[in-house]
Amino acid sequence: MARAITPGRKAVNTAIGAGIGILIFFPILWTFLTSFKSEATAIADPPVWFFFDWTFENYGAVQERSNYFRHFWNSVIISVGSTVLGLLIAVPAAWAMAFVPGKQTKNVLMWMLSTKMLPPVGVLVPLYLIFRDWGLLDTRTGLVIVLMLINLPIIIWMLYTYFKEIPGEILEAARMDGAGLQSEIIYVLTPMAVPGIASTLLLNIILAWNEAFWTLNLTASNAAPLTAFIASYSSPEGLFYAKLSAASTMAIAPILIMGWFSQKQLVRGLTFGAVK
Amino acid sequence: MATQHSRAAARFMIAPSVILLLAWMVVPLAMTLWFSFLRYNLLMPGDNPFVGFDNYSYFLTDPAFQAAIVNTLLLVVGVLIITVGGGIGLAVLLAQPMWGTGIIRIMVISPFFIMPTVSALVWKNMFMNPVNGLFAYGADLLGLQPFDFLTQAPLASIIGIVSWQWLPFATLILLTAMQSLDSDQMEAAEMDGASAFSRFFYITLPHLARAITVVILIQTIFLLSIFAEILVTTNGGPGVASTNLTYLVYAESLLRFDVGTGSAGGVVAIILANIVAIFLMRMIGKNLDA
Amino acid sequence: MGRITLEKVQKKFGDVEVIPPLDLTIEDGEFVVFVGPSGCGKSTLLRLIAGLEDVSGGEIRIDGKPATDLPPAKRGLAMVFQSYALYPHMSVRKNIAFPMKMAGMSQEEQDEKISKAAEVLNLTDYLDRRPGQLSGGQRQRVAIGRAIVREPAAFLFDEPLSNLDAALRVGMRLEISELHKRLETTMVYVTHDQVEAMTMADKIVVLRAGNIEQVGSPLELYKTPRNTFVAGFIGSPKMNLIEGDIARKHDARTIGVRPEHLQVVDSGGTFTGKVGVAEHLGSDTFFHVHLDEMDEPMTVRAGGEVGLSHGDTIHLSPQPDKIHRFDDRGLRIA
Numbered sequence: 001m002a003r004a005i006t007p008g009r010k011a012v013n014t015a016i017g018a019g020i021g022i023l024i025f026f027p028i029l030w031t032f033l034t035s036f037k038s039e040a041t042a043i044a045d046p047p048v049w050f051f052f053d054w055t056f057e058n059y060g061a062v063q064e065r066s067n068y069f070r071h072f073w074n075s076v077i078i079s080v081g082s083t084v085l086g087l088l089i090a091v092p093a094a095w096a097m098a099f100v101p102g103k104q105t106k107n108v109l110m111w112m113l114s115t116k117m118l119p120p121v122g123v124l125v126p127l128y129l130i131f132r133d134w135g136l137l138d139t140r141t142g143l144v145i146v147l148m149l150i151n152l153p154i155i156i157w158m159l160y161t162y163f164k165e166i167p168g169e170i171l172e173a174a175r176m177d178g179a180g181l182q183s184e185i186i187y188v189l190t191p192m193a194v195p196g197i198a199s200t201l202l203l204n205i206i207l208a209w210n211e212a213f214w215t216l217n218l219t220a221s222n223a224a225p226l227t228a229f230i231a232s233y234s235s236p237e238g239l240f241y242a243k244l245s246a247a248s249t250m251a252i253a254p255i256l257i258m259g260w261f262s263q264k265q266l267v268r269g270l271t272f273g274a275v276k
Numbered sequence: 277m278a279t280q281h282s283r284a285a286a287r288f289m290i291a292p293s294v295i296l297l298l299a300w301m302v303v304p305l306a307m308t309l310w311f312s313f314l315r316y317n318l319l320m321p322g323d324n325p326f327v328g329f330d331n332y333s334y335f336l337t338d339p340a341f342q343a344a345i346v347n348t349l350l351l352v353v354g355v356l357i358i359t360v361g362g363g364i365g366l367a368v369l370l371a372q373p374m375w376g377t378g379i380i381r382i383m384v385i386s387p388f389f390i391m392p393t394v395s396a397l398v399w400k401n402m403f404m405n406p407v408n409g410l411f412a413y414g415a416d417l418l419g420l421q422p423f424d425f426l427t428q429a430p431l432a433s434i435i436g437i438v439s440w441q442w443l444p445f446a447t448l449i450l451l452t453a454m455q456s457l458d459s460d461q462m463e464a465a466e467m468d469g470a471s472a473f474s475r476f477f478y479i480t481l482p483h484l485a486r487a488i489t490v491v492i493l494i495q496t497i498f499l500l501s502i503f504a505e506i507l508v509t510t511n512g513g514p515g516v517a518s519t520n521l522t523y524l525v526y527a528e529s530l531l532r533f534d535v536g537t538g539s540a541g542g543v544v545a546i547i548l549a550n551i552v553a554i555f556l557m558r559m560i561g562k563n564l565d566a
Numbered sequence: 567m568g569r570i571t572l573e574k575v576q577k578k579f580g581d582v583e584v585i586p587p588l589d590l591t592i593e594d595g596e597f598v599v600f601v602g603p604s605g606c607g608k609s610t611l612l613r614l615i616a617g618l619e620d621v622s623g624g625e626i627r628i629d630g631k632p633a634t635d636l637p638p639a640k641r642g643l644a645m646v647f648q649s650y651a652l653y654p655h656m657s658v659r660k661n662i663a664f665p666m667k668m669a670g671m672s673q674e675e676q677d678e679k680i681s682k683a684a685e686v687l688n689l690t691d692y693l694d695r696r697p698g699q700l701s702g703g704q705r706q707r708v709a710i711g712r713a714i715v716r717e718p719a720a721f722l723f724d725e726p727l728s729n730l731d732a733a734l735r736v737g738m739r740l741e742i743s744e745l746h747k748r749l750e751t752t753m754v755y756v757t758h759d760q761v762e763a764m765t766m767a768d769k770i771v772v773l774r775a776g777n778i779e780q781v782g783s784p785l786e787l788y789k790t791p792r793n794t795f796v797a798g799f800i801g802s803p804k805m806n807l808i809e810g811d812i813a814r815k816h817d818a819r820t821i822g823v824r825p826e827h828l829q830v831v832d833s834g835g836t837f838t839g840k841v842g843v844a845e846h847l848g849s850d851t852f853f854h855v856h857l858d859e860m861d862e863p864m865t866v867r868a869g870g871e872v873g874l875s876h877g878d879t880i881h882l883s884p885q886p887d888k889i890h891r892f893d894d895r896g897l898r899i900a
Binding site: 010011013021093100108110124126127152153213217230251256263266 | 282283285286287289290292293294296297300301303304305307308311366369370372373374375376377379380381382383384385386387388389390391392393394395397398399401402403408410413416440443444445448449452453486487490494497500501503504507508521522525526529530535538539541542543545546548549550552553556557560561
């Protein structure tokens, strides 16, 4: 593609691309705009686009009426907690499989992946009963454990593909240079593995934040994260568009921004390395 | 140096993951299987007698089950057609040179990061609502009767919402695959006199074949388990018009508290997902050797 | 000091024996090249010496001290890898300093050695860059720098030039040779390129399938190859190996004549054939000559200005004292 492309052609491409982009993005933009309207403006006919009295009152109202931040905090604890816990368990496993592969390594990896294929509804009943009997229903601890388990295969796989890319020769070079196991880990392996671990962390926080099967089925009000909290807006509160928008905007904004930064890792993480 | 010592250490490092996942897979699975053979209802305390395949015959002959299977397939296939078709188109488009690629891409992939309950509610209320939704306004503008999407075409509406969420995923993966297309190959085809059209069909599409398969398989796994979107928008209704298998099992188990039947449904769902999983695992496994 | 001795060293991967028991002595200060086709076990042999692979049997000694069970770090050797294996997250300075840091050397001493190594290797201006910002040749130098500062008993090179382009390769070859002259440290160098072996080595070890085929100086190998394999492997273009009636006339199964030992004569001569491809290099011309008696074309090195072209008849006669004779097992007949 070394040939020059005419500016006209490029302008047409840009126009089509931007048009489709805005179309796809529109519901998010509309939600964002609506969150700053008064309820009356939000359902005005014809719709009002940009020129209205921007107000923050919806954000205040959402917090006041339903203690929004408790749910936000639940989301943070559940998504970050499950991811960090998952990493603690997965890093040694992925490390060992990448650097000391044995005959069974491939089978173990594939088997781990297969657990991810299990439809959640297949184990809904027993899990619900276990949670009920152990007093884990509607607790953050319970959700941290479940989300950690459903994302553990993805975490191990992502880490494995990252660790696998660290060339073995570098570790050998370190050994030749006189590094013992400890300095090898501190000075060579860890710095090279950190970017991969960070990407894994990011993607899994996103996945856990948006998880909406277990969070809906295993929480009521105490431990409900934002997914479940927003679901409670189903009706009739959902008809208050401005407040619904404000609650939605706050729920999606942090993760949307994180998502923009993790585009590349997303492909890798969700296709288990099958597409690079 | 894979010595005996490092092997033992490796096993020790892998063990926690294996034990956890094994427990996570085996224990609930065994329980589901066991419950599926019992008459077990949380609302009726007492014995839970063994009833053999009664739950299965009840679940499988329930008209709601047949509807759910049809709905599940329609939902999966419908979303796949829209997202894969649209994804190919968008990937080809976004691979073209243009200004502001970064920002356009960000806009296109954003829906993927929206939590299911938010996107379902936003679409339901702010777009599809027959009184105040934007679509109603648009219909009004064109002089048409407003259409009550979620009542009159509940499944199609849900397909639309889910497609919006998954289109970015398909696009992003296909775009990534597009970028690994060897430009030499394209140039060679051009030298051989292939038109843009035949270049797409004979080079781009075959090159994307693998990525398309991956997209189809992975999406299928997730789409079989669509739940939150249905819960928030239609509750599976009207009637069972938008009930899929996942939602039906949920309704049996946690709304009607019929653990036995719910478990039987769960086993059916597992079998269905496994059929897809086998194909997906093969593809990923092949890649692992490469 | 760096005298390395291998006694009955053997390597098996599972049941596959890649290196049968083998003896070899590398003298202090020697430049030894392991050469052979890919898969001949030359890299494995180097890695055994380095300690990156465990030996399956036998003994390795470095300066007379047993090293078989020492970890790589304790052997006092330095290695330059094919991929250079630089630490991507460290600057050039830190890369070079790493082995000294591991040895617990003082900061002043480190700085002094780094600047000295950088000067020798023309890296002074690049010390604060990351490996990713360097060209292939510069990375190669950093890898060498990292090896030098350890002041090892011996340097091990694993095909260090194979990732460089042709021009750079010639330059680096000279630099490594010069380095050897200056440091007078033992160097063990693995390559599949016989030109590198011939130009750099004090001693060449030709390997095939884990076996040592011949050990000797470049000229020994050139003049008296012990068998047909070495004869064909050393020298460029390859030696012509001729079987059949012509060989029988010399009481041999196979005879070998190097292209540079064939003379173009006006008429008569031992061989008569037709010129196939002629490669004009200016200084020399290589003719591929098709003979009736042979399937393979014979290669001839002639002067730069021999005016023969495709299809011409050519008469050749070998220098009688430069004919190599081999027996049924391919071994040299004295």
